[in-house]
Amino acid sequence: MPESNYGEERVVRFGLASRLAHWSNAICFVLLLVTGAALVFPSFGHAVGPEGMRAFRQIHRVVAVPFAFLAPLIMILGDPKALGNWLKEIFSWSKTDLEFILAYPREFFGLKAKLPEQGKFNAGEKLNSLLTLFGCLMMAITGFIMLYPGRFSPAVVGWAHPLHSLGALVIGGVIIGHAYLSLLHPHSKESIKGMIWGTVSARFAREHHAKWYREAVKLRVQPAMRPIEGEEIDSIA
Amino acid sequence: MLIDLSKCVGCEACTVNCQAEWQLEPEEQFTKVHRYETGKFPQVKGGVVPTQCFHCHQPPCVEVCPTGASYKRPDGIVAIDEDKCIGCCYCLSACPYGARCFDSSRRIVRKCYFCYPRIEQGKEPACVNTCMAGARTFGDVDDPTSAISKAIKETKAVPIRGTSIFYVPSPHLDRSFLPPDLKEPGFVRWWKGVIQPGGKAVMAAAAGAVVVSLAINTINKGGGTGGDADARK
Ligand code: SF4
Ligand code: SF4
Numbered sequence: 490m491p492e493s494n495y496g497e498e499r500v501v502r503f504g505l506a507s508r509l510a511h512w513s514n515a516i517c518f519v520l521l522l523v524t525g526a527a528l529v530f531p532s533f534g535h536a537v538g539p540e541g542m543r544a545f546r547q548i549h550r551v552v553a554v555p556f557a558f559l560a561p562l563i564m565i566l567g568d569p570k571a572l573g574n575w576l577k578e579i580f581s582w583s584k585t586d587l588e589f590i591l592a593y594p595r596e597f598f599g600l601k602a603k604l605p606e607q608g609k610f611n612a613g614e615k616l617n618s619l620l621t622l623f624g625c626l627m628m629a630i631t632g633f634i635m636l637y638p639g640r641f642s643p644a645v646v647g648w649a650h651p652l653h654s655l656g657a658l659v660i661g662g663v664i665i666g667h668a669y670l671s672l673l674h675p676h677s678k679e680s681i682k683g684m685i686w687g688t689v690s691a692r693f694a695r696e697h698h699a700k701w702y703r704e705a706v707k708l709r710v711q712p713a714m715r716p717i718e719g720e721e722i723d724s725i726a
Numbered sequence: 727m728l729i730d731l732s733k734c735v736g737c738e739a740c741t742v743n744c745q746a747e748w749q750l751e752p753e754e755q756f757t758k759v760h761r762y763e764t765g766k767f768p769q770v771k772g773g774v775v776p777t778q779c780f781h782c783h784q785p786p787c788v789e790v791c792p793t794g795a796s797y798k799r800p801d802g803i804v805a806i807d808e809d810k811c812i813g814c815c816y817c818l819s820a821c822p823y824g825a826r827c828f829d830s831s832r833r834i835v836r837k838c839y840f841c842y843p844r845i846e847q848g849k850e851p852a853c854v855n856t857c858m859a860g861a862r863t864f865g866d867v868d869d870p871t872s873a874i875s876k877a878i879k880e881t882k883a884v885p886i887r888g889t890s891i892f893y894v895p896s897p898h899l900d901r902s903f904l905p906p907d908l909k910e911p912g913f914v915r916w917w918k919g920v921i922q923p924g925g926k927a928v929m930a931a932a933a934g935a936v937v938v939s940l941a942i943n944t945i946n947k948g949g950g951t952g953g954d955a956d957a958r959k
Contacts, residue, residue, distance in 0.1 A: 528792040528814060529922065539793065542812045543833075597935070599942040638815065644913075647819040650790070651917035658925025662932035669936040675943050 499688035506567030510560040511684055517556035522661050524549040529654055557629040578610050579618040586612035609701035617667050624660040628653060728874050728883055729776055731896035733861040736761065736774035740853035747841065747852035754827045756838040757853055762903050773899035779804060779825040779838035780889035786914045787817035787826065802890060803840045811835055820914050823905060
């Protein structure tokens with residue numbers, strides 16, 4: 490198959506459910522991060538004042554509910570297959586993943602880097618997924634403890650506070666990097682289109698997710714296996 | 727403050743008068759009277775130990791308060807600026823003595839203030855004033871000529887170290903029934919000393935890396951190499 494055919498072509502990367510879940514999680518998290526940050530950064534807290542912080546507290550408590558339940562619900566009801574594949578991918582690590590992580594800092598800073606071929610999610614995205622998954626779990630659990638301190642022993646409540654703030658700061662850092670890579674980094678900003686429209690350019694898929702791209706092409710060229718419009722393609726690794 | 731347990735009769739007048747002074751809900755108590763029993767029947771002995779905010783010298787509650795609502799006054803009284811308090815309850819779990827209570831109607835945290843508005847008027851705290859047994863003495867322990875300093879010496883009162891409270895032990899209860907010396911809870915140390923600075927460093931490192939990367943990529947682009955990885959030097 491001549492490569493030029495795919496120059497402007499697009500490959501489906503994320504189905505509707507995955508995108509909705511991603512954005513529900515993203516919006517909730519950013520709201521929670523902003524409303525919670527007033528407690529961690531005194532100058533920010535000072536700027537919004539006590540009234541603002543009380544309002545933040547209210548927003549924080551309300552948004553916590555969709556944060557904890559909406560995204561998992563969308564995935565479980567909307568596209569359990571994509572959820573399963575995502576979970577399977579982010580928990581399977583090989584030597585090439587490690588090579589990717591080690592080589593990636595050069596790529597990040599715009600230096601020449603030799604990156605091993607990647608599947609649907611590269612090792613960095615897998616790491617991001619894992620941190621988000623476990624981070625969100627920890628935030629939900631410690632948050633629940635803080636919401637109902639009467640049900641837990643004082644020591645448990647005491648430890649929930651610092652863990653909650655540690656989790657927020659670490660995931661906050663991860664999100665900064667994640668948002669930068671998908672929106673601004675010249676090499677990877679094509680990926681935001683995958684999360685908005687569901688598709689990425691064939692060229693991006695080929696250059697960044699070669700293993701997955703080959704599977705996607707295989708599905709395309711065999712009409713019997715052609716994916717239904719909008720359905721997520723997962724690498725059959 | 728000095729609390730003489732050999733005089734305290736456990737009538738809880740202090741609790742009630744304090745509630746009236748500060749207009750507390752029935753379930754809110756700035757000072758509580760704990761009751762203990764020791765020994766085996768028939769030789770049972772009982773005793774009472776009133777507690778309240780210990781006005782710690784280095785209060786963990788102030789340490790964790792994110793708004794500065796909890797603060798230590800120059801005179802040593804640990805107070806709460808109720809307009810600044812947002813009811814996050816961090817202080818509630820940091821206080822080793824369970825001295826703070828949540829005001830559910832105003833959604834803020836409150837506790838014993840040593841009645842500083844009364845003190846400023848030259849009066850005694852409400853609990854001291856109302857104690858008919860004369861078990862409570864309030865004053866400046868740093869001033870050796872004050873009544874409380876003399877009373878502490880006379881009665882050989884036990885200081886609760888790290889705090890502003892002294893007890894004369896009850897004849898019925900040994901010293902182990904007194905509240906322990908102040909020990910900052912472990913999580914407070916970790917929280918303020920390690921976890922938050924560390925977390926902030928992670929976030930700052932991420933932001934810094936993004937800025938550097940952005941700068942390098944912009945300069946490279948300006949150099950005309952374009953966005954393609956292979957075209958890079
Ligand atoms: S006893 Fe509790 S509330 Fe009072 S100063 Fe100490 S830590 Fe703060
Ligand atoms: S509840 Fe009020 S006094 Fe206590 S830590 Fe939060 S803001 Fe400070």
